[in-house]
Ligand SMILES: Nc1ncnc2c1ncn2[C@@H]1O[C@H](COP(=O)(O)OP(=O)(O)O)[C@@H](O)[C@H]1O
C-alpha cells in the first residue's frame with residue numbers, strides 16, 4: 001500500500017448550513033449544523049486513507065480539549081498521528097464554516113496559539129512514497145519538502161497562500177488553488193497568475209479552480225483538465241480531497257495527467273455529498289463515478 005505523509009493544518013470545523021452566506025452584523029439562523037474535522041493537510045490525509053492509501057499526518061495541536069477532538073476524529077479514519085505535535089498548554093485551531101444552499105462556503109479560522117515553534121520533531125519522519133504540505137506554516141512546509149528530497153520521492157505543495165520562492169523551489173509539484181495563485185502573484189485571473197508563476201517556477205505546476213477543474217502548465221502553455229458537471233451539495237474540503245487523491249496517485253507511481261484526472265473525479269464526487277469526512281469517496285466509488293461519466 002502506498003504511503004503519503006501530509007503536513008499542515010488540522011482543525012475542528014463548526015459547520016452551519018445557511019440560506020445565504022452572512023454579510024451583516026445581525027443574527028443568522030442555521031438550517032442545520034455539524035462538528036467536523038477539517039484543515040487542509042488533515043483532510044488530505046483522511047482522503048488518502050478513504051482511498052485505500054496509508055495516511056500519515058504531521059501537524060501542530062495543543063493539549064486542550066480541541067486537540068483531543070482532532071486526534072480522536074483522525075484516529076477513526078486510520079490516520080497515523082505519530083508526528084502530530086501536542087504543545088503543552090497550546091491552543092489548537094478551530095473554524096466557523098458557513099455553507100449556503102448552493103454548496104458555497106465561507107470560513108473564519110482561528111489558527112491556534114502557543115503551538116510548536118520549530119519543526120525539529122519532523123527530522124525523525126521516515127521515508128514515504130510521497131510528501132504533501134500546505135502553506136500554513138513555512139518551517140513545516142520546508143521541512144516536509146526537504147524530507148521528500150532526502151528520500152527522492154514527490155514533494156507536493158497545496159498552495160493556498162503566498163510562500164517564499166526558495167521554499168517552493170524545494171517541491172517537485174506545486175498544486176495551488178486559484179485563491180493561492182492570486183495571493184502569490186497579485187494577478188487578477190487564475191490564468192494570468194499561473195502564467196506569471198510559470199515564468200519563475202520550473203517545478204511541475206497546476207491550479208485547481210473549483211467547478212472549472214484544474215489548469216496544468218506544460219511547456220509554459222496552460223492545459224485545462226475539466227472537472228465533472230454535478231450539482232454541488234458541499235464544496236468544503238474539495239481542494240483537500242483533491243490534494244490527497246493527487247498525492248496518492250503520485251505515491252503509486254502514476255503520471256501527473258492521470259493523477260489530476262483521478263483527483264478531479266474524487267474531489268467532484270466529494271462535492272455531490274452533503275456531509276463531512278465520512279462521505280469522502282472510496283476508490284471503488286471514484287472508479288464507478290469515472291466509468292459512469294465517461
Ligand atoms: N462545484 C464543483 N463542481 C465540480 N467539481 C468541483 C467543484 N468545486 C470543486 N471541485 C473539484 O475540486 C477541486 C478543488 O476545488 P477548489 O475549489 O479549486 O479547491 P479549494 O477548496 O482548495 O479552493 C477542483 O479542481 C474540482 O476538481
Ligand SMILES: [Mg+2]
Pocket residue numbers: 040158160177239240
Ligand atoms: Mg485548498
